[in-house]
Amino acid sequence: MTIAKIEVERFSLTSLKPFDVVVATLKSAIGQPDMVAFFEAMRAASSFAELERIVHGSLGRTGFMLFAEFDLGDVVRHDSGPGTPNSMRFLVGNPLIMKEMVKHVPDAGSYAPVTILIDERPDGVHLTYDKMESYLLPYGNSDALAVARNLDAKITALLRDCAG
Numbered sequence: 001m002t003i004a005k006i007e008v009e010r011f012s013l014t015s016l017k018p019f020d021v022v023v024a025t026l027k028s029a030i031g032q033p034d035m036v037a038f039f040e041a042m043r044a045a046s047s048f049a050e051l052e053r054i055v056h057g058s059l060g061r062t063g064f065m066l067f068a069e070f071d072l073g074d075v076v077r078h079d080s081g082p083g084t085p086n087s088m089r090f091l092v093g094n095p096l097i098m099k100e101m102v103k104h105v106p107d108a109g110s111y112a113p114v115t116i117l118i119d120e121r122p123d124g125v126h127l128t129y130d131k132m133e134s135y136l137l138p139y140g141n142s143d144a145l146a147v148a149r150n151l152d153a154k155i156t157a158l159l160r161d162c163a164g
Contacts, residue, residue: 009134011156014124015163019086022118022125025162030092031065033058038065042095055095062158067091067113073120085120092116097151101136104144111135114155118162127159 015022038058045051058065072087093113101108117128132148132155 004138006135006138009131010128011131011152011159012126012128013159013163014121014126016124017164019118019120019125022127022162022164023088025164026090026116026118026158027066028060029062029064029158029161030060031058032060033065035067052096059094063097063154064092064094064158067093087117087119090116090118092155097147100147101132101144101151104141104147105136105139107139108132108136108144108148114151116155116159125163127163129155129159131156 017025038054041054042051045054068091070089072089073084076087077084091113092115098109098112101112111132114129114132117126119126119128129152131152133145133152136144136148
């Protein structure tokens with residue numbers, strides 16, 4: 001058994017835009033495929049080129065897709081009532097980017113797709129992302145780190161765009 005401590009760098013910014021506008025901006029920038037059909041098509045692909053075509057057809061203009069979303073605020077609202085602030089967790093990524101990291105550092109599969117948290121707080125709408133580079137830094141693989149840095153740059157640019 002091995003236990004490793006990984007220090008994570010968190011990117012966070014605050015928007016004065018309404019929560020719904022921030023979420024809508026995120027969703028308009030990423031692909032939203034039917035995930036059951038997407039995974040069936042990927043499994044049925046007879047070549048890597050075909051798999052790439054399936055992935056590219058599912059990506060939004062930012063090169064990412066939505067894998068899942070969780071309405072955390074709705075869960076809390078059931079306990080705390082209708083005044084509970086909104087909070088959504090989005091799993092966002094690109095299987096081809098994930099592949100590039102995992103082939104160098106298998107543990108990268110634990111961190112992809114990435115989580116984007118958008119939640120309301122008294123000072124505005126927070127957009128939060130834990131940087132992939134910080135997850136992979138302890139592994140010391142320069143190839144995986146280059147992919148992670150590029151991913152981080154794209155995700156943080158997306159969040160800046162959403163925050164406006």
